[in-house]
Amino acid sequence: MAGLPIILSAPSGTGKTTLCRALREQLPDLSFSISHTTRSPRENEQDGVDYHFIAKEKFIGMTDRSEFLEWAQIHDNYYGTARKNIEDTLQKGKDLVLELDVQGVETLRNLSYQGVYIFILPPSMEELEKRLTGRGTESSDQIKQRLETGKREMSKYRLYDYAVTNVTVEESVDTILAIIRAEKNRMSRYQPTCPEIRKIIESGTS
Amino acid sequence: MAGLPIILSAPSGTGKTTLCRALREQLPDLSFSISHTTRSPRENEQDGVDYHFIAKEKFIGMTDRSEFLEWAQIHDNYYGTARKNIEDTLQKGKDLVLELDVQGVETLRNLSYQGVYIFILPPSMEELEKRLTGRGTESSDQIKQRLETGKREMSKYRLYDYAVTNVTVEESVDTILAIIRAEKNRMSRYQPTCPEIRKIIESGTS
Numbered sequence: 001m002a003g004l005p006i007i008l009s010a011p012s013g014t015g016k017t018t019l020c021r022a023l024r025e026q027l028p029d030l031s032f033s034i035s036h037t038t039r040s041p042r043e044n045e046q047d048g049v050d051y052h053f054i055a056k057e058k059f060i061g062m063t064d065r066s067e068f069l070e071w072a073q074i075h076d077n078y079y080g081t082a083r084k085n086i087e088d089t090l091q092k093g094k095d096l097v098l099e100l101d102v103q104g105v106e107t108l109r110n111l112s113y114q115g116v117y118i119f120i121l122p123p124s125m126e127e128l129e130k131r132l133t134g135r136g137t138e139s140s141d142q143i144k145q146r147l148e149t150g151k152r153e154m155s156k157y158r159l160y161d162y163a164v165t166n167v168t169v170e171e172s173v174d175t176i177l178a179i180i181r182a183e184k185n186r187m188s189r190y191q192p193t194c195p196e197i198r199k200i201i202e203s204g205t206s
Numbered sequence: 207m208a209g210l211p212i213i214l215s216a217p218s219g220t221g222k223t224t225l226c227r228a229l230r231e232q233l234p235d236l237s238f239s240i241s242h243t244t245r246s247p248r249e250n251e252q253d254g255v256d257y258h259f260i261a262k263e264k265f266i267g268m269t270d271r272s273e274f275l276e277w278a279q280i281h282d283n284y285y286g287t288a289r290k291n292i293e294d295t296l297q298k299g300k301d302l303v304l305e306l307d308v309q310g311v312e313t314l315r316n317l318s319y320q321g322v323y324i325f326i327l328p329p330s331m332e333e334l335e336k337r338l339t340g341r342g343t344e345s346s347d348q349i350k351q352r353l354e355t356g357k358r359e360m361s362k363y364r365l366y367d368y369a370v371t372n373v374t375v376e377e378s379v380d381t382i383l384a385i386i387r388a389e390k391n392r393m394s395r396y397q398p399t400c401p402e403i404r405k406i407i408e409s410g411t412s
Contacts, residue, residue: 119393124400154406162388163396165403175391182368182388185381187325190369194330197371200360 001191003031003090004183005115006097008176009105011150013132014122015166020099022173027180031089031096036062039077052082070100070107095180102153109159116183118176119160122150123167207397209237209296210389211321212303214382215311217356219338220328221372226305228379233386237295237302242268245283258288276306276313301386308359315365322389324382325366328356329373 010016023030036052038059047053059078063071071080081098089096098115100108105117122128128150132143157163162179166172184190192198216222229236242258244265253259265284269277277286287304295302304321306314311323328334334356338349363369368385372378390396398404 121398121403123403125402125406151406154403155409157393157407160393162391163393163398164391165398165400175387178384178387179391181381181384185368185370185385187363187366187369192327192369192371194371196331197327197329197360200331200357201363203361 001093001189003092003094003096004180004189005086005090005113006030006095006176006180007105007108007115007117008097008099008120009102009118009153009160010120010166011122011128011153012146013128013135013150014120015131015169015172016099016120018169019120019166019172019176020097022169023097023176026173026177027095029094031094033081033086033089033096033098035099036068036071036080036082037077039079069111069113070104072101072103072107102156102159105159106156116162116179117160118162118164118179119154119157120172121154121163121165123165125151207299207395209298209300209302210386210395211292211296211319212236212301212382212386213311213314213321213323214303214305214326215308215324215359215366216326216372217328217334217359218352219334219341219356220326221337221375221378222305222326224375225326225372225378225382226303228375229303229382232379232383233301235300237300239287239292239295239302239304241305242274242277242286242288243283245285275317275319276310278307278309278313308362308365311365312362322368322385323366324368324370324385325360325363326378327360327369327371329371331357 008016008020020032024032034048034052036054036059038054038056041047041051041053045051056078059080062068062080062082067082067084068080069083069086071078081100081104086096125147129143129147132138132146138146164172164175192201214222214226226238230238240254240258242260242265244260244262247253247257247259251257262284265286268274268286268288273288273290274286275289275292277284287306287310292302331353335349335353338344338352344352370378370381398407
């Protein structure tokens with residue numbers, strides 16, 4: 001059986017990175033898609049781990065050959081999700097987490113891309129602001145802008161199948177794991193291991 | 207928020223009773239619907255716990271007043287799920303398990319009754335036969351008949367949202383708990399506790 005694509009989004013400051021790290025630890029079998037980007041690596045970021053850092057010309061070549069499932073230009077930089085790695089992983093039967101922004105999710109939905117779409121919500125706007133301020137990396141103007149973007153993103157919640165309010169990382173990870181477990185038992189994709197039961201089920205007409 | 211109706215079915219011998227007992231222990235907040243029946247209590251069965259045992263006349267009166275969500279006559283006995291208790295429980299915000307046979311589920315689906323429909327499958331037909339034989343309560347003819355009924359029921363799998371193969375009780379309970387947890391985070395019924403976030407989400411148009 002092919003693996004399950006799990007699409008995760010969150011307004012910035014909601015704690016997606018910490019969540020994904022915890023998910024990785026709890027489900028070592030889970031794969032994570034690594035995006036391509038033309039921006040320069042930040043301190044602590046590793047090529048091939050956090051992103052595939054590539055030159056703009058290479059990126060544009062890949063878009064020309066339709067090698068991206070989705071891609072976007074944000075300010076001067078390009079970001080994209082390469083098709084090939086994803087398909088290889090899923091075909092091996094491994095579940096795969098795709099961390100995407102709302103724009104990327106819109107693209108996937110327009111392609112009717114099959115997967116489980118999960119949206120991580122902050123407990124409150126106040127808490128979101130507190131977390132953004134706590135980072136200490138952005139000016140108050142930038143924070144204000146991020147909050148506005150966050151609101152706009154949240155208003156697109158209908159793109160998603162599930163919502164998880166990130167109060168504590170432990171609880172959110174447990175909920176995401178429950179969603180993955182449930183989705184693997186969804187009748188529309190469930191395949192009983194016993195051939196006889198599978199045959200009975202497939203013979204069903206109602 | 208209203209509670210979630212969880213509809214559970216399983217071909218006989220699949221271990222539904224044991225499963226439900228384990229579910230009850232793990233989620234003490236979960237309510238279980240108690241059916242009405244006109245049949246006599248078996249040894250160890252308690253009125254108001256296993257069933258509401260009532261007289262035929264009373265049952266027919268209830269059907270006349272449309273007091274059942276679904277009811278059926280099986281051989282000489284009547285079985286039904288009373289509407290009132292279910293609605294009261296759900297309105298209190300408590301999740302409720304309804305153990306129903308496939309016929310009952312068909313009735314509910316025809317009424318477009320909203321809930322989570324879970325089908326418990328045996329690991330194999332051989333194992334199902336072994337479990338039915340192991341009970342020691344039925345003749346081999348009766349067992350054969352139950353296996354045929356089971357096959358017919360399994361062919362109606364499309365009535366359900368989820369399938370759980372009951373290999374071990376622990377694993378099946380964990381999967382059912384995961385399904386319930388996931389379903390409570392389904393975007394279509396999820397309500398963020400924070401009013402501001404709820405408002406942003408409700409303002410969404412896409």
